[in-house]
Amino acid sequence: MILSILTFLPLAVGVLVALLGPDRQKLGRNLAFATSLLALAVAVGLWASFDNAKAGMQFVESVSWVPSLGIEYHLGLDGLGLIMVLLSALIVPFAMLASWKIENNPKLYFSLMLFLEAGLFGTFTAQNFIHWFLFWELSLIPAFFLIRIWGGPKRAYAASQVFIYTMGGSVAMLAAFLALYATTDASTRSFDFAQLAATAHQGGLFAGHKTLATAIFLGVLLGLAVKVPLVPFHTWLPAAYSEAPTGTAMLLTGAMSKMGVYGFLRVLCPIFPEQMQAWRTPLLVLAAATIVLPAAAAFAQKDLKRMVAYSSINHLGYCLLGIFAAAGLTDGSALFPNEQAAALNGVILQMFNHGLTASALFYFVGLIEQRGGARGLNDFGGLRQAAPVFCGLMGIALFASLGLPGLNGFPGEFLIFKGTLHLAERASVLSIPGLLLTAIFLLTILQRVFSGPLAGKWNGWPDLTLGERLTVLPVVALMFVFGIFPQLLTGLANLAVLQMLKSF
């Protein structure tokens, strides 16, 4: 019941806020923010009552929905889901605070944020494909409007692109799943993730249809790959992230991009182990490309938001690398449980931590843009002199992003490479330059924006206000906390990973 409440609370309040009169903008905003805090409290409560030692789903709710189609209202939470729920619940209030000063119809903006939050919660708790897909799509519509209405100058293009792209992927995925459903033997037909995985494990899916199986696999892969994104399906992302308003970009990168990775873990790998194995090499190459190419491309950008957007792709590339390396090792004898577990734990850590870090980075870039009216890499200089606190906190976020030990980025990347270096040596060696390129462009940001002589026109550049400090300090504090105590997350994730590995 609690998961339903968690999912529908933002939805209901979102509708309520949207229905408020046009002169109650502030009330709507405050209500939405309070709701997001409440959701965060619920999520933390879930964490507190989560049984770390119990494998499998917890807080399960299962109600038959459309029995004739095998559609169930099936909610459940394992460590992975819980981490994602926590992340979403954390990012949403952060993003709302970042959007606090939106002037154009804030009521609608905040209600859309709540819809998005509901979509995220739903996606991360659903255990049935259709149910999952419902929320997967639900999150897209508010994202679209958030970009479309409140975005930057090229928002029309960006919003349409993100929508069409993602929908294209979704349609492919849906079609693939329907094909899967249609071609499965009637007795084992299901949309339930766990059941599908079990059937796949017994070889009950598309027995004998090699081509069909590949087609279905590729369809699902496309849907997830666009969302994450996996090179070469990423071209929508820089435009979307850089045109989106700050709060939305934070949500997009912080939580929504995780939906794709989550999908890989929850859907693709357990249900298509054989295909993952067959496609391992190309996928690994693509993952390496996802790490290296965007990092290099970020280096060539002149726009801070685009740089951060590319860095986001790059970081998600590590997740994909970890997943692809750990999955598809089904031939019994060659299992490396520890390495696989390391990689997957790393992936989950990276998902969470990248969510924190990237949203913080977008927050800072948004502040820069808000203050300076520009966000070109070369538009600034020497800001550290005018705004030391700003620089310091943003520096922390940047270093967290490049994986400095002691900050949250490191444990994930360490574990991922720990796993992949053993499981997929060449791909991970190929990806190593990504770490370097990341460092280069992140430091370039620090160098160009904050160092050097302070340009005269930025003389009165205001440092972080109290409100902004209060907004960002918890997040920065969490960066330290999760960098120093990764056990907080791995403790949750590890059992889920072990469970997952059984079906990989």
Added chain:
Amino acid sequence: MTTPLANYLILASLLFGIGLAGALARRNAVLVLIGLELMLNAANLNFIAFWRFSPHPEMLTGQMFVLFSIAIAAAEVAVGLALVIAIYRHRRTAQLDRFDSLKG
């Protein structure tokens, strides 16, 4: 009774032809109406003649038909003439070729 049926029929044909020729050739609506009446009468003659020479003349069907026909013809003439007069009033003419309201 030696006059054969054919004679009556030929008479009726001629009468019909005359009526038809009149109806087709004359301009005046009243004369066209007269032509129609002649044709109607030719038909009546046929009815009577066939009745007369039918194997069961006691059935009287031919006579009955003619009687009704005459009655209807009376009605027709009345209405027709009224129409002619009405049209005449409207158009100041009774020449048929001036009327083309029926044109499609």
Added chain:
Amino acid sequence: MESIVKYLWLIPTAPLLAAGVGALLPRRQRQLGAGLAIGAIGISFLLSCAAFLVTLHSGRVSSNFRWFDFGTTSVQLGWVLDPLGAIMAVMVSFVSLLIFVYSLGYMAKDENFKQFFCFLALFAAAMLGLIIANSLLLFFMCWELVGLASYLLIGFWFQKPSAAAAAKKAFIVTRIGDLGFLVGMLLLYAKTGTLLFYDNGNGCLDQTAVAGLVASTTISLLIFCGAVGKSGQIPLHVWLPDAMEGPTPVSALIHAATMVAAGVFLIARVYPLMTPEALQAVTWVGALTAVFAASIAVAQNDIKRILAYSTVSQLGYMMMGLGAGGVAVGMFHLMTHAFFKALLFLGAGSVIHCCHEEQDIRELGGLRTRQPITFATYAVGMMALCGVPLFFSGFWSKDAILDATHHWNGSPIPFYLGLLGAFLTAFYMTRQICWVFFGKPATAKAEHAHESPPVMTVPLVILATLAVVAGFFGTPAWPWFQNYLEGGQVGFDLSKLMNEHQLPLMLLSTALVAAAIVWSGWIYGRAAARPTRETDPLEVAQPTIFVLLQNKFYVDEFYNATVVRLTAAFAKFSDWLDRVFLGGLIKAVCVFALVLAWLDRALDEALVNESFDTGTETVRSSGRWLSRLQNGQVQRYLRIIGVAFCGLLILLLWGSR
């Protein structure tokens, strides 16, 4: 014993806390911030000394804990107390302490004074953490933090674009090595299943002893990559001279005594893992670096840059010592070098500080009389560095290295390279001394120089003392240091000094050094005395070579032309791939769909609709044509009826036949 291990973690944590608290302090709390940092490093120093004392009597103790779990295992971290770490900790915390104190004076006028101490404390914490780490992972983490701190400190004067660029360069170049280190570490992890050094016989270093484990050459070399980056060995040395953009105490701290030593310390730490092949590589790299950097130093004019190249060169010696002679040889030079190089840097700082930030040695001169204490201590440092016999620590440590390479069975060349390096070292140090302290002041800045405040000179004096004294702990006659590290008993035996191996070598090196000093003093002593100092005598003599050296063998230019440009090109390519190729592909699909859509629309309008319209129009026009028969003439209708009647009749009559 147990208790000190329990509190060992305080050694890095104290400065870390100082850094953390200092960061949160408001900017105007200058004294509090500095006091915190100095107090913390003082605590660390005391603890280190205590730990050091403990290690004099007992062996290695470690304490480990679980960091986090994954799969069925967990990642463990821990700290260890052994002679190697303890002596290093003492040295680092002590030098740090001195430099902290020195900075009080040097940075007194800087507006970010508090921040500076905060960074210094962070740096010390990271370095100390690295030293006591009992896990390669923790070692790596601290190693990275050292990198961060050096980044912050090099770029401390962030208003100077060159400083910011140097900081970035330092971080990135060392990170190249770090990535190798990371990969090596992960490979090692996969091989051993643990990253702990010592864990009751299960740590990876334990296993070398117990189970005879030797990491593969690949792993060793990869780990060595980290050391190459951090310790500025060829080919990753380029960042170190640029790093002189930072304040001088930073240079002293980071690039003389501690941070660059971390690389050497790393090799020393994982020494049991290194394969002979890897050690060969270490030796070669060290030897080449030693000569390479020393030759560059000959032609530099920046006082700190000369010292920086000297550092690189000396680090090469340490590597050479490690590779050829073992932990003790390398570590001994590390120790002595730490003292005299810190001394030299601080002395240089004193000169710079008092000459209004003038760093060009050609612009100085005649400071001997204006800054007597500085000159004296600097001279001590110089002689230690050059390896002036008997009384200066550098002599002993360098001699140990030369001895080791002499006996090395890999190749004789490193030995000769080492000798060449020693010669060059003496040469450029004499050149520097001559330019800076002798002759006449070249500029008004030098003219008006005065001695530094005591807060700066006292550390100089202390360091000078140590630069002399430290050498005596590792003479062949009394190899206390070596025995301490290797756990043997030590005894005084003068005969070892006089045996047939040591003596000729000592004499040879002494002769070389003396020759270099005399030659260089002869050239530059006269040049310094001249009123104008535009051209260097060497440049007059050998312009080609001098320009080549002055431009550091064009290594930076080479990197710029290749690596940097390639990276930029790759970035451009990726960007192009994104924007033009993939974007174009997407656009092509869209355009295709739109073209199809327009085609369909045209088809609908032209074909489907048109055929319907034409069809209906045909029906209608034929109807219109037929309707011409209906001209409203009743008589015509009648005629038609008549004709039709006839037709019908004829048909009936004749058709029925």
Added chain:
Amino acid sequence: MLNEIVFLLCAAVTLVGAVAAMMLRNLVHCALCAAGAFAGLAAIYLQLDAEFVGFAQVLIYVGAIAILIVFAVLLTRGGDVQPSAATTSPSWWVGLPVAALVVASLIGSIMASPRLLRLPTPNVHAPVKQIGEQLMNQFVMPLETVGLLLTAALLGAVVIGLREPRKTESNAP
């Protein structure tokens, strides 16, 4: 034989009347000739032993319809007074061959069936009473209908023939 002669006489009267009615210029004459033709037909009916019909013919056609036609002719005389105007329609030359064709085909078909000439002439006795009985029994529905029709036609004729309401007059020039 007598029969033959009577028939021929009557036929001649009828045909001549009809021809005259269709050919004369004066419309009143035409109407009168038509009445003559109707009368001739009535005689033929009598000869064919259809007395009731014959008398009905005389009463209705000769008595009523002919008079009506005369009235109509008189009423529609005002408009085209110019006597020079053609009395035949412009395409009369088409009408005559058509009529001729029709007559020819009819007569041809009659002649083509020789059985018609040999039909016996049964004796008939068709008293008026019998006709009345049949009308009241077997044909009562048509009779009533015809009555209704006649009434409606008369009413209609009256309505049509009445002067139009003022409206149209005022519209007229």
Added chain:
Amino acid sequence: MLAWTIYISFLGAAVLMFLPGENPRPARTLALLAALAGLACAVMGAVDCHSHAGAGALTDVANAPWIAELGIRYHLAADGISLALVLLTGIAAVAGVLFSWNVENRSREFFALYLALMGGVYGVFLSVDLFLLFVFYEVAIIPKYFLIVIWGSTRREYGAMKLALYSFVGSAMVLVGLIAAYVVAGTKTFDLAELAKVPFPPAFQNWAFVVVFVGFAILAGLWPFHTWAPTGHVAAPTAASMLLAGVVMKLGAYGALRVAMILFPIGLHTWQNTIAVLAVVGIVYGALVALVQQDFKFVIGYSSVSHMGFVLLGLMTLTQIGLSGAVLQMFSHGIIAGLLFAVVGRMVYDRTHTRDLEVLQPMNLNRVLPFAAVTFVIGGAASMGLPGFSGFIAELQILVGAWQSFPVFGVLAAVGILVGIAFTLRVLLKAFFADDKVEARPLTPCPRISLPERVGALLLLATTVTIGLCPGLLLDFITPALNSPLMQPLWKAATR
């Protein structure tokens, strides 16, 4: 109970015809009452039917001899499929009246014709005597013509005539087929259930199926006989286009399923692939053409072609799931297309007097008409087939069915969905969310969205969301109906 839907509609039409005066208020009130009563009857009938034991199977509603000599009976009956469509008709009727609230011109006649149309549609859905069905089918066509020709807009005569001609051509084909079946069967009955038992000779089935199926499918917008749909929709007044897209197109699909497919299963089997190809072409083609239209209503019109393609594809899958999806899609499209047409025709066009997207673009309607914008967003989302709306479940089932029968078409249909998303997005952006940095053109102050419009829109939205979230409500009718004895010949043909 269900029969009253027909009677009430015709009764209402008759009463409206004789209503005195020109005042529109009583007319529309009466029409609303009649539509509501119809809906109430439909709902009650559905509930009633649901409570029966054999829910979904064919249940008699009325059965009386009509033309005894020919064996024609007045036979009404309902099964799950017809119930779903009757419900749809009821809802669409109410919404249509609500969205016609502003009809002032000859409103009496308007609503009378409207109700007559409804009556005809109800009749078609409830008849099982094919002759009766045909009669109702024709009855539905006539008012449609007049509604368009009198109250329509752009090129209304053309649109109306085109619609009528297509319909009549279709019904002529149907009539030919029906009479042929009657004659060939020789059982002197037009009863569907009886005729379904007759094993028609295969050669006969092969041509009769095409004639009857295409005859019906013309009205369902089968490509390439679809162009009446956009033209007619554009020409029609709002309520008429709502009904046209919402209900009348379903008549065709319903007839195709009920008559052609059940009577001639062998013919169906022969033509299955061909028609499936046409359906898929319709899906993609309609969507593509909609992508490049300038007229707002044309876009929706072509989207109907695309969506009806899904219905036909679902029918052609000859699988339980595909057919059930097709029926659900009929329902769903009826609601969604009605909603979209309501937004376009009533909310936007009646206020701005233009449907040209280029003209609408600078008006930035999401500011001026936020309710319309939100409605269109949700409607558009439903039309795209986003989950949570009825269209999703329907298209999902159809795609599953298509995957089982023709995998390639499943892929193509998915492409069609994608193009559908693209054009919906395009029209949404152009019409409502154009760049507001462009100075909004001064717009004649447009009245706020009135209460009836809101109620109507909410009714339709609630329906699509309800069915989207609880498709079981309808599937509970549809699934048993598909299993009823009536459908058995179909399944036999499918397994052949």
